Amino acid sequence: MLKEDEAPKAVFPDADSFERKVVRSNEEIKAKIQQRMGKTTTSLWEDSYVTFIAKKGETILGYAAIVEEIGKHRPITFIVGIGPDRKIKDAALMVYREAYGGEVRDRRFLQQYKGKTLKDPLLPYRDIQNISGATMSVEAIGRGSKKALALIETVYLEGTERK
């Protein structure tokens, strides 16, 4: 289990400070996130999102968002670190509650998401190596990663030039 104060450091190990910001969700934000996620639909909408701005000195290294998605029966809580270039820097599992499929916590699985953007499918057997017996959890990590990408774009990168 990864605690909230440890989570941003797990995805931005080079950062020396983190600015925490809680983003209250509303219909407008949901609509913008959904628009950016395209056909991918989330299994749950959070009431609010804990986000972080990761800095090294005065330089912004990126942003991180804690999101939740239902695996087979239970929500999986994880953090996704996203660079200013709108690409995933890293992801880390915070709480995994399912009875099976704990392998999604492994670094060797999560490092597949590095460099992925909203344009990637983030689906098993497409661009993500599946874990046998944990396909629902693998799909959930993909959906949650897209939600985090869409949220960070909406909250922090809207209006900035897309690279």
Add this chain to the structure above:
Amino acid sequence: MKTVIVILSSLLILPGVCSAQETDLAAEVRELRAKLERLEKKMADEESQKMKRAEVERAAITEQVKKDVMTDVTAKGQSYFGKLIEQTKVGAYGSMRYGTSSLDELHNSFTFRRFVLTVDSNITDRLKGNLELEFERFTELEVEKRLFASRGVGLQQAIEATDHSEISLEQAWMQYDIADWLKFRAGAVLVPLGRFNINHDDNRWDLPRRSLIDRGVPVLPTTAAWPELGAGFLGDFSVGNTGKINYQFYVVNGVTLDAELEQISQTRAGDTTKFAQEVELRPSRGTFADDVKSGKALATRWAYSPWLGDELGLSFYWGRYTPDFLPNRSVLSFAVDGKKTWGNFEIEGQYVHTRWSGVRDVALGFARKAITSESEAEIGDVETEVEFELANLATSKQGYWVDFRYRFWPEFLGKTILGKHFANPQLIATLRLEQVWFNQLIKEMTFSSTSLTQFDRENRLLNRMTLGLTYRPIPLVALQLAYEYTRTNQGKSLSSVTNFLTSKDREYFQHAVLMGLAFGF
């Protein structure tokens, strides 16, 4: 003179003045007393009102405290049940299929293979519970019992059940997670021999029939899903940047020769009515009650995954398989299994070898205890027959299955009903090859007066090839279509080497087409 007059006048007037003053004073006193009484009454009224108010306030406070306590208790109760519901999840998986066969005695039929209820609970962060209850081909099971007295005491018992109906506990264990690499598990656990038994959920597989070595023969000491009652440790740890080792190790009651009783009542035209009882001793999963043997079994599997998608597993099982009334003999199994992935193409397979020690000694021991393998008697119009049989034993069995799978999804299907409602539908083409070798399989065994009178064994081979195509709209649901070709030694019967095919004496091959539905939720 003036002075005298004044004094006299004063003496005359003063008593009158004094008398008037006394009257005023008395009136004043009465008035004051009345005031005092009013004040006292007012004060008493106020005190009374104050007391009444205090009493009302006290009652209100008491009522509020009661309400608060009730609310608190209710909230705590709701939170307890809420937590219980939140931490416990009920799911299920199952499968059904429609099969056709070229064998004369097998009908084209729908079969509801199984429905398995699953319950898992995260009791605390480190304590978990898991349960799987299987209903196999289950429709109905009803037992009726009646004790009655009518010219004596009688017991009437009736069992109503549908064909092959079975209720089975597949898993029921508690687990304490000490660390990722060390978890303690106790209860009815799946025996980690090979990769199928520990991943046997129907909806995980792309073909509608389970493999020969795990189910249809089996080469495993007993059929999968194979749980045993015991305890042990499991865990996993990283090796290098991408590698991982996973292990399971258990001590369990273990497989044992267990009896199955088959009763047959048969009317025969022109002959007596036959009442037969067949007692068949065959290797079965260990008991969940008191063990019938003193020895316990060991089972362990170690798997190395160099990177995601690839795995190589080694496992073995060893333990006594004879109940205490038979000679002490053991069964040893070992398995090699693995999976290799190249993008959308994958190979997965498993090899199992099982050696039953002292099969002849066990047969002889059985003969000595059972005295005779068969006895018949005829009383009036009823012929009774009792037969004892030792089934499904061979000196050794070995076999493998290997699946070649390719996952794909043509873009044009995305716009059809097969694809447009789903995020990541899949088509999976599978080729499965299987072989099983039987070494010294018991073919015929008869005994009389504590000695074996006939003990025939034979070596056999069983092959099967399956070609399948599966459509998965979501990962938990599979619609399967498969063609099977099964063949044993020419001129021999398929039913003597499988537990699912009914064939005539010389039917040695089968063509079958299966359509299956596997689901989970």
